[in-house]
Amino acid sequence: MSKSPIDKIGEQLTRTLAGYSSRRGFIAKLGAVLAAAPLLPLLPVARAATATAPKTDFERNAQTKDDTKCTYWKYCAADGVMCSCCGGGSHTCPPGAEPSPVSWIGTCLNPDDNRSYIIAYRDCCGTPVCKAGKSCQCDGADRELPTYRAPLNNDIIWCFGNASATYHCSTAALVGLSGT
Amino acid sequence: MINAAINKWLLAASMGLSAWAATASQASPALPVLEPEVSDVATLRLDVPHRFFTSGWDGDSFMIFDGDSGKMEGSIPAGYISNLAIAPDNSRFYVSETYWTHGARGDRHDLVSIYDAKSLHLMKEIRLPGRALVSKVQNFDINASGSRAYVYLLQPASSVVWVDLKQQVVAGTVEIPGCALVFPWGEQGFSSLCGDGSLASVSIPESGPAKVTHTRPFFDANKDPIFDDSFVDRVTGNAIFLSYSGLVYPAKLGFDTVVDKPWSIQQAAGYAAAGTGVQELAWRPGGSQLAAYHKASGRLFVLMHTGNYWTHKQGGTEVWVLDTKTHALLSRFPLRPAPTSGLGDDKAPYYQSMGVSQDENPLLYLLNPEGNDLVMDAATGELKLKIESAGGHMVWVPGY
Numbered sequence: 164m165s166k167s168p169i170d171k172i173g174e175q176l177t178r179t180l181a182g183y184s185s186r187r188g189f190i191a192k193l194g195a196v197l198a199a200a201p202l203l204p205l206l207p208v209a210r211a212a213t214a215t216a217p218k219t220d221f222e223r224n225a226q227t228k229d230d231t232k233c234t235y236w237k238y239c240a241a242d243g244v245m246c247s248c249c250g251g252g253s254h255t256c257p258p259g260a261e262p263s264p265v266s267w268i269g270t271c272l273n274p275d276d277n278r279s280y281i282i283a284y285r286d287c288c289g290t291p292v293c294k295a296g297k298s299c300q301c302d303g304a305d306r307e308l309p310t311y312r313a314p315l316n317n318d319i320i321w322c323f324g325n326a327s328a329t330y331h332c333s334t335a336a337l338v339g340l341s342g343t
Numbered sequence: 344m345i346n347a348a349i350n351k352w353l354l355a356a357s358m359g360l361s362a363w364a365a366t367a368s369q370a371s372p373a374l375p376v377l378e379p380e381v382s383d384v385a386t387l388r389l390d391v392p393h394r395f396f397t398s399g400w401d402g403d404s405f406m407i408f409d410g411d412s413g414k415m416e417g418s419i420p421a422g423y424i425s426n427l428a429i430a431p432d433n434s435r436f437y438v439s440e441t442y443w444t445h446g447a448r449g450d451r452h453d454l455v456s457i458y459d460a461k462s463l464h465l466m467k468e469i470r471l472p473g474r475a476l477v478s479k480v481q482n483f484d485i486n487a488s489g490s491r492a493y494v495y496l497l498q499p500a501s502s503v504v505w506v507d508l509k510q511q512v513v514a515g516t517v518e519i520p521g522c523a524l525v526f527p528w529g530e531q532g533f534s535s536l537c538g539d540g541s542l543a544s545v546s547i548p549e550s551g552p553a554k555v556t557h558t559r560p561f562f563d564a565n566k567d568p569i570f571d572d573s574f575v576d577r578v579t580g581n582a583i584f585l586s587y588s589g590l591v592y593p594a595k596l597g598f599d600t601v602v603d604k605p606w607s608i609q610q611a612a613g614y615a616a617a618g619t620g621v622q623e624l625a626w627r628p629g630g631s632q633l634a635a636y637h638k639a640s641g642r643l644f645v646l647m648h649t650g651n652y653w654t655h656k657q658g659g660t661e662v663w664v665l666d667t668k669t670h671a672l673l674s675r676f677p678l679r680p681a682p683t684s685g686l687g688d689d690k691a692p693y694y695q696s697m698g699v700s701q702d703e704n705p706l707l708y709l710l711n712p713e714g715n716d717l718v719m720d721a722a723t724g725e726l727k728l729k730i731e732s733a734g735g736h737m738v739w740v741p742g743y
Contacts (some may be wrong), residue, residue: 183661185621216418217622218622219652220651252344291446291447304657307655307656309522309568310475310482310524310570310571311476311536311564312568313523316477319476319477319497320476321478326448327448327449327451328441329443329447
């Protein structure tokens with residue numbers, strides 16, 4: 164029996180989380196969030212864009228060549244300074260920064276293969292904010308929801324469970340296919 | 344050797360002074376010598392009718408402006424992702440803020456700091472168990488009389504810390520699972536927006552446990568969520584919630600919160616109600632602090648732009664003025680596009696944030712991402728002032 168997209172994402176994120184953090188205090192707090200899950204509607208990944216769906220404004224202009232531009236396809240719901248302009252990469256923290264064990268989630272359409280992918284937007288933390296130029300300060304808003312839908316909100320500083328909750332920059336790690 | 348060096352310096356300085364004095368006497372011999380000045384410290388007036396406050400998302404202070412003159416009156420120091428509340432009698436400023444002992448590292452301190460509103464002297468720091476690091480106006484607020492403060496906490500489970508401002512201590516914490524932010528009502532309560540499309544309403548008596556009620560879900564948080572930047576009159580509990588598509592949900596917040604049927608701001612303007620299509624061009628609300636509310640008149644000011652769905656962060660090219668009692672559009676104020684560098688997330692940086700003064704002759708304060716900030720007459724839309732770099736993403740006004 165195949166797993167639902169949400170199950171797949173949950174498994175992938177759990178693995179990622181296990182890889183990043185062993186802080187019991189933080190895990191306990193995350194558990195409290197998961198306990199509240201029945202109050203939260205399903206993540207919108209199940210209704211992710213398909214090849215035939217109308218494209219958002221971001222998707223119409225997205226490109227796959229330059230991850231130092233706000234139009235880079237994985238940045239459709241990214242908010243902040245992109246780590247690729249700060250000595251890191253689209254899924255890599257710059258030297259000295261620490262990836263947050265949790266992230267907010269987006270669903271972005273790759274214009275090359277016309278498939279939608281789940282993206283984990285993981286902040287890099289523990290050092291002062293990266294002072295890259297304005298062209299690296301992005302604010303994608305595709306399927307971005309308010310604070311009370313925290314896992315889909317990109318205004319929150321996602322530096323939970325880190326040694327320091329100061330924000331340095333944002334990454335966009337591909338998690339897997341959406342809605343397949 | 345040191346004495347010799349000092350003597351040389353004094354000699355050089357006195358020669359310089361003599362030369363300067365000679366030049367001065369040659370330039371204008373008839374004028375009297377100016378009086379010596381005393382280095383002193385200004386205090387804030389308490390009766391400025393159009394004062395407003397601004398900050399940036401990672402700013403280290405709030406800036407205080409006189410909206411009539413456009414001049415800065417002073418600054419309130421502030422830490423990381425800080426927020427501001429103004430005492431109802433304007434005697435105190437309350438700052439919720441976060442510091443680390445060594446800049447971006449070291450021990451974390453979450454605080455509510457209390458400042459005297461005349462001298463800006465720090466009066467008290469109240470240590471919090473934590474606070475949410477999210478730049479939203481309603482992550483911190485006070486109750487109707489100013490005797491309590493509420494601090495939204497995300498760890499990432501949601502709760503609210505309440506602070507007794509009379510005793511100046513943290514009084515307790517209330518869990519609000521699946522919900523966020525604080526919209527205070529009366530002396531003892533607040534409501535929070537929830538991910539299932541409901542409002543949670545929390546009543547905290549002076550003693551005894553807090554009580555929590557939930558409304559039925561009244562909006563779809565996936566399809567057409569309500570903006571974090573919504574409004575409540577803390578005294579009456581009358582609230583205005585605005586959705587991404589442009590629906591206004593009036594509500595009366597309290598322990599038995601009641602939400603009325605929504606109305607469309609686009610229909611108020613004679614258009615069809617806007618939908619949620621990603622290629623459905625319509626006038627839409629958008630920005631950072633994208634709306635402002637004038638309590639006494641019930642007027643709602645919304646930054647509007649033309650765009651498709653998911654452009655809810657795009658700044659406004661117009662301000663729409665709506666009467667929340669009659670659901671009528673009163674005015675549309677066009678906003679000139681400001682000069683832009685053409686870089687970053689907002690290549691045409693229209694206006695992202697807005698506040699309105701609460702007096703009988705209100706002014707609108709509009710912030711632009713590149714610092715081309717404006718003061719407008721809220722009744723006519725007349726441009727009163729331009730202010731360079733008045734602030735970042737948020738505006739506060741007294742009396743709200």
